[in-house]
Amino acid sequence: MEDVTMATSPRELTQNPLKKIWMPYKNGLPEKHISQRKVCMTNCPTLIVTVGLPARGKTYISKKLTRYLNWIGVPTKEFNVGQYRRECVKIYKSFEFFRPDNEEGLKIRRQCALAALNDVRQYLGDEGGQVAVFDATNTTRERRGTIMRFAEQNSYKVFFVESVCEDPDQVKLGSPDYIDCNTEEAIEDFMKRIKCYENTYQPLDEVLDRDLSYIKIMDVGRRYLVNRVLDHIQSRIVYYLMNIHITPRSIYLCRHGESDLNVKGRIGGDSGLSVRGKEFARCLGHFIQEQNIRDLKVWTSQMKRTIQTAEALSVPYEQWKALNEIDAGVCEEMMYEEIQEHYPLEFALRDQDKYRYRYPKGESYEDLVQRLEPVIMELERQENVLVICHQAVMRCLLAYFLDKSAEELPYLKCPLHTVLKLTPVAYGCKVESISLNVEAVNTHRDRPEMPGNHGDGHVM
Amino acid sequence: MPRELTQNRIQKIWIPSKDDKPAMPRRSAGGGPHLANPPTVIVMVGLPARGKTYMSKKLTRYLNWTGLPTKVFNVGEYRREAVKHYSFDFFKPDNQDAVKIRQQCALAALRDVKSYLTEEGGQIAVFDATNTTRERRDMILSFGSENGFEIFFIESVCDDPEVIASNIMEVKVSCPDYRDCSKAEAIEDFQKRIECYRVSYEPLDPDQYDRNMSFIKVIDVGRRFLVNRIQDHIQSKIVYYLMNIHVQPRTIYLCRHGESEYNLQGRLGGDSCLSSRGRKFAASLSGFVKEQNLKDLRVWTSQLRRSIQTAEALGVPYEQWKALNEIDAGVCEELTYDEVKERYPDEFSLRDQDKFYYRYPTGESYQDLVQRVEPVIMELERQENVLVVCHQAVMRCLLAYFLDKSADEMPYLKCPLHTVLKLTPVAYGCKVESITLNVEAVNTHRDRPELVKRGSGALIRRNSVTPLSSQEPFKKPRIDGVDDVSIPESPALLAHLGTQPLPVALSGQIRLATA
Numbered sequence: 001m002e003d004v005t006m007a008t009s010p011r012e013l014t015q016n017p018l019k020k021i022w023m024p025y026k027n028g029l030p031e032k033h034i035s036q037r038k039v040c041m042t043n044c045p046t047l048i049v050t051v052g053l054p055a056r057g058k059t060y061i062s063k064k065l066t067r068y069l070n071w072i073g074v075p076t077k078e079f080n081v082g083q084y085r086r087e088c089v090k091i092y093k094s095f096e097f098f099r100p101d102n103e104e105g106l107k108i109r110r111q112c113a114l115a116a117l118n119d120v121r122q123y124l125g126d127e128g129g130q131v132a133v134f135d136a137t138n139t140t141r142e143r144r145g146t147i148m149r150f151a152e153q154n155s156y157k158v159f160f161v162e163s164v165c166e167d168p169d170q171v172k173l174g175s176p177d178y179i180d181c182n183t184e185e186a187i188e189d190f191m192k193r194i195k196c197y198e199n200t201y202q203p204l205d206e207v208l209d210r211d212l213s214y215i216k217i218m219d220v221g222r223r224y225l226v227n228r229v230l231d232h233i234q235s236r237i238v239y240y241l242m243n244i245h246i247t248p249r250s251i252y253l254c255r256h257g258e259s260d261l262n263v264k265g266r267i268g269g270d271s272g273l274s275v276r277g278k279e280f281a282r283c284l285g286h287f288i289q290e291q292n293i294r295d296l297k298v299w300t301s302q303m304k305r306t307i308q309t310a311e312a313l314s315v316p317y318e319q320w321k322a323l324n325e326i327d328a329g330v331c332e333e334m335m336y337e338e339i340q341e342h343y344p345l346e347f348a349l350r351d352q353d354k355y356r357y358r359y360p361k362g363e364s365y366e367d368l369v370q371r372l373e374p375v376i377m378e379l380e381r382q383e384n385v386l387v388i389c390h391q392a393v394m395r396c397l398l399a400y401f402l403d404k405s406a407e408e409l410p411y412l413k414c415p416l417h418t419v420l421k422l423t424p425v426a427y428g429c430k431v432e433s434i435s436l437n438v439e440a441v442n443t444h445r446d447r448p449e450m451p452g453n454h455g456d457g458h459v460m
Numbered sequence: 461m462p463r464e465l466t467q468n469r470i471q472k473i474w475i476p477s478k479d480d481k482p483a484m485p486r487r488s489a490g491g492g493p494h495l496a497n498p499p500t501v502i503v504m505v506g507l508p509a510r511g512k513t514y515m516s517k518k519l520t521r522y523l524n525w526t527g528l529p530t531k532v533f534n535v536g537e538y539r540r541e542a543v544k545h546y547s548f549d550f551f552k553p554d555n556q557d558a559v560k561i562r563q564q565c566a567l568a569a570l571r572d573v574k575s576y577l578t579e580e581g582g583q584i585a586v587f588d589a590t591n592t593t594r595e596r597r598d599m600i601l602s603f604g605s606e607n608g609f610e611i612f613f614i615e616s617v618c619d620d621p622e623v624i625a626s627n628i629m630e631v632k633v634s635c636p637d638y639r640d641c642s643k644a645e646a647i648e649d650f651q652k653r654i655e656c657y658r659v660s661y662e663p664l665d666p667d668q669y670d671r672n673m674s675f676i677k678v679i680d681v682g683r684r685f686l687v688n689r690i691q692d693h694i695q696s697k698i699v700y701y702l703m704n705i706h707v708q709p710r711t712i713y714l715c716r717h718g719e720s721e722y723n724l725q726g727r728l729g730g731d732s733c734l735s736s737r738g739r740k741f742a743a744s745l746s747g748f749v750k751e752q753n754l755k756d757l758r759v760w761t762s763q764l765r766r767s768i769q770t771a772e773a774l775g776v777p778y779e780q781w782k783a784l785n786e787i788d789a790g791v792c793e794e795l796t797y798d799e800v801k802e803r804y805p806d807e808f809s810l811r812d813q814d815k816f817y818y819r820y821p822t823g824e825s826y827q828d829l830v831q832r833v834e835p836v837i838m839e840l841e842r843q844e845n846v847l848v849v850c851h852q853a854v855m856r857c858l859l860a861y862f863l864d865k866s867a868d869e870m871p872y873l874k875c876p877l878h879t880v881l882k883l884t885p886v887a888y889g890c891k892v893e894s895i896t897l898n899v900e901a902v903n904t905h906r907d908r909p910e911l912v913k914r915g916s917g918a919l920i921r922r923n924s925v926t927p928l929s930s931q932e933p934f935k936k937p938r939i940d941g942v943d944d945v946s947i948p949e950s951p952a953l954l955a956h957l958g959t960q961p962l963p964v965a966l967s968g969q970i971r972l973a974t975a
Contacts, residue, residue: 008775009774010739010742010769010775011772013768013769015765020763021763022764022765022780024772076633154910158795159526201893206684210684216863222688222689223666223686223688223689224685224686224687225684225685225686225687226684226685226686226687227683227684227685228683228684229703230843232839234705235700235842236702238702239696239700242687242690242696242699242700243696270684270822281462290609299570302472302473302474302475304465304467304474306640307465307474308462308465311462311463311465311476312462314462319473319474321828321831332822361731362791367782370783372781378693381692381693397720425974
């Protein structure tokens with residue numbers, strides 16, 4: 001067998017032991033040449049700029065978008081200029097601060113904006129950030145011009161997110177500015193504050209701003225105007241923003257009932273429910289009935305144990321392959337002790353970086369997140385949903401709703417026979433943990449104690 | 461008592477069974493979004509030459525590929541069936557007889573829409589016509605509401621004369637209406653036709669008249685979009701798709717990795733290296749790519765060694781997609797076909813029975829692959845020149861999307877090793893060139909076995925993820941009550957006509973060779 005010799009022979013490949021990615025190497029060291037497919041394939045950071053009068057949901061959108069982008073693996077951070085202002089002006093007195101003729105106020109507000117932009121530059125330049133969300137009213141063309149010049153100097157792409165709403169019932173009172181006020185006072189002051197902005201508000205204009213990239217969200221998502229989407233990340237952002245809503249609802253997350261393999265201490269596989277698992281399924285049925293949920297959708301994976309659990313509810317359900325448990329590859333149906341014995345290196349690697357670790361011929365948590373993204377997108381579209389899934393999958397979904405980092409994700413506690421009820425509240429998510437009082441094995445392994453780790457150190 | 465579960469043998473889906481007989485599942489087991497929604501009628505809106513048919517066909521192809529049975533109903537075709545001789549006079553707003561015929565054509569098309577959605581298992585119908593007046597749209601809305609169909613409008617607005625002229629050249633000049641005309645005559649006539657519509661055009665009005673309608677306005681070929689009241693998942697997906705497609709000329713290259721060690725051994729799956737012939741192919745591929753002299757070529761591979769090795773030879777940056785990995789053969793991974801036949805004889809024959817739906821035990825099916833590969837398709841639509849170095853089953857999925865092949869055909873598409881398929885969008889379809897790089901390799905293709913019963917296969921054909929080809933066997937559109945209407949023929953028209961009209965063909969469709 002002859003080797004083909006060429007002017008430049010192709011580089012040899014080595015497989016990264018943690019992520020199982022094939023990479024070229026030179027002199028025994030992996031080369032940083034190829035890129036694994038990430039969401040943001042360009043080196044060009046993106047600056048998202050919110051636009052809109054107070055109480056139009058800008059901060060809600062900023063935080064939610066930031067959470068989503070971070071979860072799919074795009075390092076994102078929001079910079080809320082109001083925060084900077086609150087740092088500067090310790091005690092908020094009244095709307096007078098925002099009057100357009102208040103010189104002192106204008107000066108401070110401008111400084112705050114600039115301070116925030118400086119931090120943006122640092123985040124996108126030195127701290128490895130990919131997207132920065134600049135959350136402020138940005139209601140004048142002048143202010144937006146300043147931001148665009150800043151972006152141009154630093155080679156950032158700019159994408160505007162404007163929220164326009166004619167409906168006066170959107171007043172927010174959760175703001176830290178109004179902590180010590182009684183409600184009526186607060187509303188009155190806030191209305192006057194909005195008035196201060198209204199007179200100088202220059203919305204994004206179809207003609208004057210036709211070369212800018214933006215989305216205009218009207219009436220809380222009833223209508224959208226999308227202009228000049230430039231790249232993949234902007235396209236994803238638009239898709240996400242068009243799918244979220246603010247209708248009150250609850251999401252219930254739980255695992256399948258205890259399975260036969262759970263009882264044996266084995267991972268993966270496709271076993272049926274144990275006796276206790278079936279008991280849980282029955283209790284779950286009662287629980288759901290008690291909750292009296294309007295139009296509840298029930299989703300399961302395509303593995304027997306989740307479907308069996310759903311069957312006990314006697315309601316229609318949908319099977320998603322995307323909700324299947326993490327594929328443990330060669331370790332499927334093994335016990336942790338067996339893995340440690342047969343694949344000691346793999347066992348150790350997994351504890352080193354549980355999020356990125358991919359089982360040989362299997363998946364990693366990082367792969368799971370990619371697989372689950374369509375589920376998250378559809379969850380955003382839906383209202384009341386019960387998702388019956390698996391430990392690793394549930395951790396990924398939970399991390400999205402509770403804004404947990406990649407480091408925390410694989411160690412989130414998702415015990416069997418416990419339902420987590422998530423209800424969106426203000427800028428975040430309220431969690432209620434409801435244990436259905438049916439005994440089950442504990443499948444949780446804490447982060448092992450290692451030099452430099454702050455774990456509980458309890459290894460199963 | 462909760463029902464017992466049994467695993468469907470082909471798809472490996474768990475479904476409730478009663479007395480050893482699988483009960484119909486309460487819902488679809490497609491593993492995807494809720495598909496038992498009310499049917500949707502997508503209604504195109506816009507002046508002629510605004511890309512309505514282009515979008516209709518492309519969207520239909522995409523939706524079918526993802527498993528939503530979709531069909532286009534082009535009213536122009538119904539009109540061509542009814543009216544044998546043609547000129548723009550037909551479209552004059554004061555031509556009473558013609559107005560009547562056009563109305564009847566629209567109704568005939570709607571009748572077929574209803575039949576498709578209620579009796580033939582269709583999920584989405586695309587009603588492709590100008591639909592430029594409120595009167596016409598109101599009629600469609602009533603039709604929708606009588607039948608419980610969701611209505612979603614797609615309006616294309618464009619006033620750029622260059623774009624219009626280019627559209628006319630690309631698809632109108634060669635359309636059956638102008639088979640007896642010169643190019644210049646065709647262009648002139650078509651411009652006049654556009655003017656006939658312009659007078660009565662009432663664009664969608666998001667502020668007042670149409671504020672409660674669900675629609676997307678596509679402005680200037682995708683520079684801007686106005687989206688109003690998206691109702692459900694399908695509409696959201698449609699909007700996302702429309703926002704990602706573009707009309708820039710570009711080329712997509714599809715090929716497999718070079719021949720691998722396992723290919724030589726006749727083994728499935730695995731993660732082996734290139735054989736020496738495979739390495740030779742990679743070197744030839746590099747030469748080929750350089751010759752193509754493309755601006756900004758992106759190169760994508762899977763995360764399997766053999767495709768990455770192939771890309772390495774090109775000496776250009778590439779991106780690895782896990783989504784492009786070969787189909788997971790589950791317990792059959794790394795076995796030869798003979799070993800599979802020996803150890804899993806049932807599985808072996810089940811696969812031949814229904815290769816699209818068949819899922820390897822603890823592995824995947826082509827149906828699963830389509831879902832997995834969908835984000836790749838979406839990104840391919842966004843990109844320009846791309847070379848995708850992938851695998852046999854994956855390449856078949858991608859090819860089926862571009863060439864509008866059905867679920868039935870997909871697993872048997874020919875994607876030999878060491879052959880590059882060059883795809884170029886043209887008119888309403890895709891031109892394919894097959895380029896063999898003249899490096900020998902084993903043949904990994906297995907034809908559809910002859911004596912295979914087209915089996916019961918998947919239980920839930922209607923609601924599962926089943927790409928259907930958009931190109932159905934041609935059914936001549938029926939228009940009732942048209943025969944007795946005569947159209948006054950203008951002298952100019954008569955002067956043009958000579959021979960017999962040719963048999964009606966689906967306009968603008970280009971049937972091209974498969975790989």
